[in-house]
Amino acid sequence: MIKVDYLTRGRVAVVAFQSPPVNSLGFTLRQGLLAALERAEQDTAIDSVVLMGSNTTFSAGADIREFGSAEMLRGPSLATLNTCLEGMSKPVVAAIEGMALGGGLELALSCHHRVALASAKIGLPEVKLGLLPGAGGTQRLPRLIGIEAAINVMLAGEPLAVGLFAKSSLFDQVVEADLLAAASSVAEASAAAVKSGKPLPQARDLKVREPDLQALCQFARNTAKTALKEYPAPLAIIDAVQFGVEKSFDAGLLEERRLFEQLMNSPVSKALRHVFFAERAASRIDGLPADTKPREIRQVAVIGAGTMGTGITINFLNAGISVRLLEVGKEVLDRGVARIREVYEGQLKKGKLDAAKLAARMDLLQPVLEYPAIADVDLVIEAVFEEMSVKEKVFRTLDATIKRGAILATNTSTLDVDQIAAFTARPQDVIGLHFFSPANVMRLLEVVRGAKTAPDVLATAMMLAKKIKKTAVVSGVCDGFIGNRMIHRYSAQAMQMVDEGASPEQVDRAVEKFGFAMGPFRMGDLAGNDIGWLIRKRKYAEGSLVERQVIADKICELGRFGQKTGAGWYDYKKGDRTAYPSPVVAGVIDEARKAAGRPLRKLDDREIVDRLVYALVNEGARILEEKIAQRTSDIDVVYLMGYGFPVWRGGPIHYAESQTLYEVARRMRAFAALPGADAEFWQPAALIDKLAAEVRSFNGGAA
Ligand code: T1G
Numbered sequence: 001m002i003k004v005d006y007l008t009r010g011r012v013a014v015v016a017f018q019s020p021p022v023n024s025l026g027f028t029l030r031q032g033l034l035a036a037l038e039r040a041e042q043d044t045a046i047d048s049v050v051l052m053g054s055n056t057t058f059s060a061g062a063d064i065r066e067f068g069s070a071e072m073l074r075g076p077s078l079a080t081l082n083t084c085l086e087g088m089s090k091p092v093v094a095a096i097e098g099m100a101l102g103g104g105l106e107l108a109l110s111c112h113h114r115v116a117l118a119s120a121k122i123g124l125p126e127v128k129l130g131l132l133p134g135a136g137g138t139q140r141l142p143r144l145i146g147i148e149a150a151i152n153v154m155l156a157g158e159p160l161a162v163g164l165f166a167k168s169s170l171f172d173q174v175v176e177a178d179l180l181a182a183a184s185s186v187a188e189a190s191a192a193a194v195k196s197g198k199p200l201p202q203a204r205d206l207k208v209r210e211p212d213l214q215a216l217c218q219f220a221r222n223t224a225k226t227a228l229k230e231y232p233a234p235l236a237i238i239d240a241v242q243f244g245v246e247k248s249f250d251a252g253l254l255e256e257r258r259l260f261e262q263l264m265n266s267p268v269s270k271a272l273r274h275v276f277f278a279e280r281a282a283s284r285i286d287g288l289p290a291d292t293k294p295r296e297i298r299q300v301a302v303i304g305a306g307t308m309g310t311g312i313t314i315n316f317l318n319a320g321i322s323v324r325l326l327e328v329g330k331e332v333l334d335r336g337v338a339r340i341r342e343v344y345e346g347q348l349k350k351g352k353l354d355a356a357k358l359a360a361r362m363d364l365l366q367p368v369l370e371y372p373a374i375a376d377v378d379l380v381i382e383a384v385f386e387e388m389s390v391k392e393k394v395f396r397t398l399d400a401t402i403k404r405g406a407i408l409a410t411n412t413s414t415l416d417v418d419q420i421a422a423f424t425a426r427p428q429d430v431i432g433l434h435f436f437s438p439a440n441v442m443r444l445l446e447v448v449r450g451a452k453t454a455p456d457v458l459a460t461a462m463m464l465a466k467k468i469k470k471t472a473v474v475s476g477v478c479d480g481f482i483g484n485r486m487i488h489r490y491s492a493q494a495m496q497m498v499d500e501g502a503s504p505e506q507v508d509r510a511v512e513k514f515g516f517a518m519g520p521f522r523m524g525d526l527a528g529n530d531i532g533w534l535i536r537k538r539k540y541a542e543g544s545l546v547e548r549q550v551i552a553d554k555i556c557e558l559g560r561f562g563q564k565t566g567a568g569w570y571d572y573k574k575g576d577r578t579a580y581p582s583p584v585v586a587g588v589i590d591e592a593r594k595a596a597g598r599p600l601r602k603l604d605d606r607e608i609v610d611r612l613v614y615a616l617v618n619e620g621a622r623i624l625e626e627k628i629a630q631r632t633s634d635i636d637v638v639y640l641m642g643y644g645f646p647v648w649r650g651g652p653i654h655y656a657e658s659q660t661l662y663e664v665a666r667r668m669r670a671f672a673a674l675p676g677a678d679a680e681f682w683q684p685a686a687l688i689d690k691l692a693a694e695v696r697s698f699n700g701g702a703a
Contacts, residue, residue, distance in 0.1 A: 004032035005054060006039060011047040012187045013040040014180065016054035019063075023053050025081075025103050026063035027074045033107075034076045034084060041088055047191035049088075050183045051111060052095035058120070061102025064129065064273055067264060078103045078135035079257065082110035086202050091190035093172075095183035096120045099159060106133055109140040112200050113172045113190060115183040121159035122170075127233045128157045129276060130269030130648070134260030138240035139252040140203035144170045147210045147241060151220050154237045169206065204249045217242045230515065230648045233263055267658055271650030275640060278633035278651065282473045283462055286630050294460040295407065301326055301374035302381050303394060305336025305367075308411055309383035311439025313365065314340055315468040318440070322364040324374050333367050340365065343440065371401045379464070381433055383411040386534065391415060392423045399424035407457050409433040414480045414535060417450045427452035431461055434481060435470075436642045437527065444641035445470035446481050471641050476628035479544070483638045485623065486652075489615040489681065491532065494520040495549050497608060498589060500676070501600035504569045505581050510605035511612050515646025520612070521569040522579050523644070525562030529555060529569070547678075551592045555585065598676055610667050616652040617664060621685035624698070632698035653698055661692040 002019040015036040019029045033051075040049045053059060066072040076084070085092055085107070094100070094108035096116040101123045108114050108122075116122075124133045124141070132138060133154060142150040145168045153160065166174045175182045194200060210216060217238050224234035236259040244252020263269050298321075302313045305327035313323045317340070327333035344361060347353040368374060380402055382394050391410060398408050408430045410420050421427035432448025447461045458474070465472030475481040480488055494507050508519025524532065533556040539545030555569065562568030563577060570579035593600060620635040629635050636651020649655045656664045665684040672682035684692075691698060 002026070002028045002032070003054075004029070004036050006036050008046065009050075009180075009184050010188070011045065011191070012184045013043060013046045013049045014184075015040065015049055015051050017051075017059075018053060018055045020055060022060035022099070023055065023057055023104065024060055024063040024065075025078055025107065026066055027071050029063075030076050030078060030081050031074075034081055037085055037088060037092070041090060046090065047195075048090050048187035049092040050095050050180065050187050051092055051107075052180065052183070053098065057098025058094070058096045058100040059104025059107060060099055061104045061106075061125070062135070064276060067273060068270070078106065079253070082106060082136050086110040086112075086204065089194075089200075091187055091194060091200055093183045093187045093190070095179050096122070096162070097179055099123075101159060102126055102133065102137075103135050106135040106137045106140070109144065109203055110136060112202065113183075113186050114170060115173045115175065115179065115186055116162040116171050117179050118161075118163055118174050118176050120162045122162055122165070123157065123159040124154045125157040125159070127155060127231075127237065128272065130231060130233050130266060130272040131263050132233055132237045132240055132256065132260055134256060134264075136253060136256070138237060138256045139244045139249050142208055142241050142245065143203045143206035143249075144168060147208055147213065147245065148216055148220075151216075151238060151241055154241075155220070155224060155234050208245050210245065213242060213245055230646070231268060232266060233269070236263055268648045270658070271648055271654055274633070274650045274654050275636070275647055278637050278640075278654075279471055281631060281633050282471060282637045283466065284630075285458060285462060285474055288455050288459060292455045292459045294463040295378065295405070295456055297321065297378045297407075297460065297464060299324070299377040300379045300381070301368075301377040302383060303327075303374075304383040304385075305333050305339075306383065307339075308435060308437060308439055310336045310339045310343075311437065311441075312381055312383055312411065312435050314343060314440035315435075315470070317361040317364050319468045320364065321467070322366065324366045324368050324377060326368050326371070326374055328369065330369060333369065337365065337367050371397055375401050376403050377406060379407045379409065379460075381409045381411055383435075386412060386415065388415055388419065391420050395420055395423040395430075399426065405429070407431060407460060409461070411435055414484050416479075417448045417477050418452070421450045421452060428454040429457055431457050432475075432477075432481070433461060434475075434483075436483075442642060443469070443471050444483070444638060445472045446475045446483060446638070446642075447472045448475050448477060448481055450477060471637060473634045473638050473641075474630055476626070478623070478626065478628050482620075482623055482629050482635060483642050485628075486616045486619045486635075486639070487643060488535075489619040490612055491520055491524075492547075492549070492678070493611045493615045495552055496676075496678070497603055497611065498551060499593065499596065499598065500603060500674075501593075502603045502608060503581070503589070504585065505579075506603075507608055507612075508579075510608040513605065514609045514613070515649055517644030517646075525568035525570055525572075525579060528561050528564055530561045550596075551589055554588050554592065558584070558588070560585070611671055613652055613655060614664055614668055614671070615681075617656040618668060618681070618685050618688070620653055621687045621698075625685060625687050657697045661688055661697075662695075665689055665692050 005016045007014040040046050092111045093113040094111040097120050099121050100108050105122050124137050126133050162174055172186050173182050220238050240256045240259050243255040300316050300321055301324045302309050303326045305325055313325050316323045344358045348358055384390050384394055410432050413434055417432040421430035430450055431453050434446035436442035436444050445465050449458050462472050504521035508521050511519045560567045566572050571582040623629050632653045636653050639645040640647055640651050665688050668682050668684045672679040
């Protein structure tokens, strides 16, 4: 709970505050801090103040949940609190442990002195939220550590070890222990200095010397522009710093406030703040009993030493968890082990890993050739061929071999997890862990809960995801779960637009201009067009995909699987990953169009982007209606983490809300009316129509 304690140590008031879990500076805490500081100012028994977090951390900054709400405007604002603090007649010492980030660091910068534990970290991460430090940080930090260092801290946005600044005016002391004692003696010494007539040290009074401010700021701008062209915050940070140095501290504060408000209301910052909470919400499982205890996982087995199996294995080795890698063929197994070693040796060359760590990780790897060798593991993850008959064989063998209580996970990307669970006598221990290729790189993990998956198995999967640094999203069972089910619609629209008259390169260019890392055709060439082909053939056979994708099938029949075969939707040159438009593909497209006899038309970029993105939104809405996804933000997390949706647009659902659901539904109906359109698909999902009619957003708030 939020509280501010007022304690005394001799003639030093210790103001110890907390607002768990990270002491974010919401209205109640700001109000409590101001009251305590005003009390100290009046307290004749007190000559100085120590300000500290009372739960082993200082503060992670302003309460981001307040942004855009009235709470944020309820006085005292953080800027007001800092100005009052800095203007006190008695010295205030910030005692920093744990983290002082964002507004938390700005609070400390407004104190007259700062003492930190050597283990503490400080930073101004506002830039990651599309913001700039809005409570004096752009003005006080340059005066304490210099302009260039301050700009670097603000543009990086990373937590930094306090030791980096031990020699600057930022800290009076950096201590290994006894933080309160050290801070109290700094407070007493400062009070004595005040008594002897010395002025209180204030960051605002420090002079900044920069021989060539223009050149420095211009260099910083050029660097910021190339790195983050869609993000306005870095340039605003540089502008605020330069303004305050050229004009005055107070003028700088006003400019900082003006720019902060501009950024706060920008679509990019709203998207980045949405992503911040969306990533964290994904780890919560609605309806899971609070006392659900995860199972202990000491030993893991991975079945299949192919690309996925070795990638999955690396995640666990990196987390210090031993893995038995099982492959029935010795040659394939040896190749798999060699691939794992290759990955680590690549990191060693880049200095991302040292030799000792490489050896330690490889020591955790035990290649095995038979199932009995994995009988006593706690978790098995199969990453074998994506064919139900193969999965059946593996799971029947696992059921007969693996100890009771072990978790049996499938890495399937689209197959029915309930059907796989039914191959065993223990469906409650079966779960889907869908990694994304390359499995040791992509942060997304779809955790697919079967109808009979036990709660503790689900909780164990979420706990493990955190341990192997994955962002896990829970999905129900359906064809393609969340991500691949939506990408199927997205790819179908891309193909249809090629049928209608667009070229693959036009579709890719349009959606890459929108911000996707890679358009659908370049992505197909990277991932392998044969993967989609295999799924389409299964669906043709099952009858669940009636409309054949003639052009895509023909491309695959020609063996044009993409970069791995040197040709796909594009042509490639040896050793060159550049995608060159292909005359062969253009010929295939022309032939298919002639055979279809459909009239061609010109499509503009807006239609291309809207049809691709709104296809994701419509299928995402249906996934929500069917409760396959727990919440709308989970759908955004899947697309941001697994499919290269531009982060600064917040994800497909967040982006749709920013265009208003009324407009999205209107565009969908227009697409339904296009000649040859999949009119049934383009009927807006009932949820979209409902929310649009009630002018509400997906997460229930006012749109
Ligand atoms: N406001 C509100 N909630 C926050 C928060 C914040 N600043 N920081 C964390 N949380 C919540 C988070 O949502 C989660 O909640 C829980 O705390 C644990 O977080 C004026 C305007 C501090 C490094 O950008 O980087 O100050 O999911 O899971 O991995 O200039 O949290 O449990 O319900 O991330 O140990 C600037 C953001 C704000 C820091 C800890 N500060 N936070 O990481 O835990 S803007 C930031 C972090 C500002 C001023 C400006 C990390 C962390 P729940 P967690 P963690």
